[in-house]
Amino acid sequence: MGSTIKDIAKDTNLSLATISKHLNGKNILPENKKLIEESIQRLGYIPNKTAQNLRSKKTKTICILLPIIGDYFWGFLCSIIEEYLRKYNYSTIISSYDASSGDNTSELQFLLSKQVDGVILIPDNSNSINLPFLLQKAHIPFVCLDQELSVIPADFVTSDNRAGAYGATRYFLENGHRKLGAIGGNLSSYTMKERLAGFRDACSEYHIPEENLCIYGGDVSSSAEYFRIMTSLPEHPTAVLMLGYDLTLGAIMTLSALNMQIPKDLSLISFDDDEIFSAFNPPITTVVQNMNEIGRQATKLLIKRINGNYDLFPETKMIETNFIIRKSVHVLADY
Amino acid sequence: MGSTIKDIAKDTNLSLATISKHLNGKNILPENKKLIEESIQRLGYIPNKTAQNLRSKKTKTICILLPIIGDYFWGFLCSIIEEYLRKYNYSTIISSYDASSGDNTSELQFLLSKQVDGVILIPDNSNSINLPFLLQKAHIPFVCLDQELSVIPADFVTSDNRAGAYGATRYFLENGHRKLGAIGGNLSSYTMKERLAGFRDACSEYHIPEENLCIYGGDVSSSAEYFRIMTSLPEHPTAVLMLGYDLTLGAIMTLSALNMQIPKDLSLISFDDDEIFSAFNPPITTVVQNMNEIGRQATKLLIKRINGNYDLFPETKMIETNFIIRKSVHVLADY
DNA sequence: ATACAAAAGCGAAACGTTTTGCTGTGCAAC
DNA sequence: GTTGCACAGCAAAACGTTTCGCTTTTGTAT
Numbered sequence A, B: 001m002g003s004t005i006k007d008i009a010k011d012t013n014l015s016l017a018t019i020s021k022h023l024n025g026k027n028i029l030p031e032n033k034k035l036i037e038e039s040i041q042r043l044g045y046i047p048n049k050t051a052q053n054l055r056s057k058k059t060k061t062i063c064i065l066l067p068i069i070g071d072y073f074w075g076f077l078c079s080i081i082e083e084y085l086r087k088y089n090y091s092t093i094i095s096s097y098d099a100s101s102g103d104n105t106s107e108l109q110f111l112l113s114k115q116v117d118g119v120i121l122i123p124d125n126s127n128s129i130n131l132p133f134l135l136q137k138a139h140i141p142f143v144c145l146d147q148e149l150s151v152i153p154a155d156f157v158t159s160d161n162r163a164g165a166y167g168a169t170r171y172f173l174e175n176g177h178r179k180l181g182a183i184g185g186n187l188s189s190y191t192m193k194e195r196l197a198g199f200r201d202a203c204s205e206y207h208i209p210e211e212n213l214c215i216y217g218g219d220v221s222s223s224a225e226y227f228r229i230m231t232s233l234p235e236h237p238t239a240v241l242m243l244g245y246d247l248t249l250g251a252i253m254t255l256s257a258l259n260m261q262i263p264k265d266l267s268l269i270s271f272d273d274d275e276i277f278s279a280f281n282p283p284i285t286t287v288v289q290n291m292n293e294i295g296r297q298a299t300k301l302l303i304k305r306i307n308g309n310y311d312l313f314p315e316t317k318m319i320e321t322n323f324i325i326r327k328s329v330h331v332l333a334d335y
Numbered sequence C: 001a002t003a004c005a006a007a008a009g010c011g012a013a014a015c016g017t018t019t020t021g022c023t024g025t026g027c028a029a030c
Numbered sequence D: 001g002t003t004g005c006a007c008a009g010c011a012a013a014a015c016g017t018t019t020c021g022c023t024t025t026t027g028t029a030t
Helices: A005-012 A016-023 A030-043 A049-056 A072-087 A105-114 A131-137 A161-174 A190-205 A220-232 A245-257 A275-279 A291-306 B005-012 B016-023 B030-043 B049-056 B072-087 B105-114 B131-137 B161-174 B190-205 B220-232 B245-257 B275-279 B291-306
Strands: A061-067 A091-097 A118-121 A142-145 A156-159 A180-184 A213-217 A239-242 A267-271 A285-288 A316-319 A322-324 B061-067 B091-097 B118-121 B142-145 B156-159 B180-184 B213-217 B239-242 B267-271 B285-288 B316-319 B322-324
Touching: A005 A016, A005 A030, A016 A030, A049 B049, A049 B105, A061 A072, A061 A105, A072 A091, A072 A291, A072 B072, A072 B091, A091 A105, A091 B072, A105 A131, A105 B049, A118 A131, A118 A291, A131 A142, A142 A291, A156 A161, A156 A291, A161 A180, A161 A190, A161 A239, A161 A267, A161 A285, A161 A322, A180 A190, A180 A220, A180 A245, A190 A213, A213 A220, A220 A245, A239 A245, A245 A267, A245 B275, A275 B245, A275 B275, A291 A316, B005 B016, B005 B030, B016 B030, B061 B072, B061 B105, B072 B091, B072 B291, B091 B105, B105 B131, B118 B131, B118 B291, B131 B142, B142 B291, B156 B161, B156 B291, B161 B180, B161 B190, B161 B239, B161 B267, B161 B285, B161 B322, B180 B190, B180 B220, B180 B245, B190 B213, B213 B220, B220 B245, B239 B245, B245 B267, B291 B316
Parallel strands: A061 A091, A061 A118, A118 A142, A142 A156, A156 A316, A180 A213, A180 A239, A239 A267, A267 A285, B061 B091, B061 B118, B118 B142, B142 B156, B156 B316, B180 B213, B180 B239, B239 B267, B267 B285
Antiparallel strands: A091 B091, A285 A322, B285 B322
């Protein structure tokens, strides 16, 4: 079991160095090449990565760091990233970090001891982590996903949330809606701010006065409550943009409890599609993030940095969202 | 940057061996212990795992192997497993394998070269992979999730699908339903067989004649079509058990297209809950897998095997499903 | 033929740990 | 006062590669 480069050397009467050279794609004599390859077959040689890593100080491994408690949205993205990385001959380790602790030194130590070549960081909403600092100090290249780091310049790739929200809002407006609502989670998070900005962009383009806008945000758990308040206003919005997937659930539950029907009584567009949105009655129109492209771009960018190419640092990749029109928006008669 | 055990040795005037001893929890003189710990602090020493791995031939790393194209159901489970493994000081690498190829030698080579201590294998439905053989031959401990391997005895942990289906079906029966349907994906897969068996268990307990049962299965894409056929039968079932999450979506879409209402026109229970099922109108009653427990048990079992404990091999851990009663089942008047 | 550069090969060192086998010290038992 | 034993410490070897510096071979131009 487990033959090594030494066995190959003995078997072929060549030196370690020559075998290693061949294995790393350098030129050697064709006859030796043949000899080595035969020997590898015969002895079933498989390179030992831990030895390679130790000697070369490169591990061809990157780590996806995500906040503890895996929201399964991210789990999905991990699979995508793993697949892309594998194409570059990198392997992926996933690890969660404790976002509630102010100090992530232990996570950094993990990365250092594992000798990872780079990190894909999925920041926590709270943005209070010091991980970015630590990574920078340790000279570990990293790319952020989803959230812009306010604290430090860093590469990041994200959906173009602003444009996505803008497009959805315009769709409301083009269908005659003039009183609009938006419900978000924590409105101070980067993502929410962007989406809200897109919402406002479209509204001001159509000269919708501020008093026709109804914007709520806060805890996800209270979103249903916000929704209830909003819809009970005497002149409530006719269309609401839901700024997050989880919020939409609360909204739909509330609506059905209030016996209001989509889109007759209220039009609705949601961020972040789920397969299941298409199964609702009516199916929900959504702004959907292109997870595949996010994964691809993040991978590409990270590997560029690992290879020492720091052109355009810090780079921001905005990935276009897709707008899937289904049936949750009412075409107003008075349009 | 990056001090080593050698630096600590020099700094403390002790030998490498002593430092290593301390680091691995063996006894050394208290004064030396203090000396070493101070030195570690001062020099910011972090153990190099690649070196440790090379020398000790243990990597404290396990690999989650999942079929290519990450269905995000599995992504979620990966996060759970990672979290448990971390508690045992293991790290997790994820890697996908090509289930369509009959030969997964390259995947095995990856595992061997990475020197992983164990594998959590998520088999493909097709069960045609030779990975289990290869793992066994290479003496890499592994635990299967979800599917029993027909080809080889192996540890596996799975939901108790049969009992779950039995419970759901009984719920139909107890509410007066006597004509029942079940719609599955590929009925020859282990999971589907189990669920169907549970369905039949309950039916035969209530002496439901076979002609009152309506069972369809096949491609997920054609499930909507099966559903359409079933509901158009002159004496169609009054209650249908959906044997998989994705199938339910098709069903609900079809139902709304046919203008049939749940549960008035048809009662429905689905396997595999999604947060969103509770948001449907009406909310869907479901049989839900305890992913957390699956992850926990799989981790525990794998680590036991890694530690050389092969008691009760091959071991099967059946994890109870939970039954969440919502409002998609009609209480029949004639009950 | 001769000189010279380029290519290919070699032995040995290096990467940072753990493990092995040995030595020296102190202490209890006889 | 010797024997024996546990314990701590040490130097050196080992893990399986890559890399360094040097030598030998090959090919080409004179």
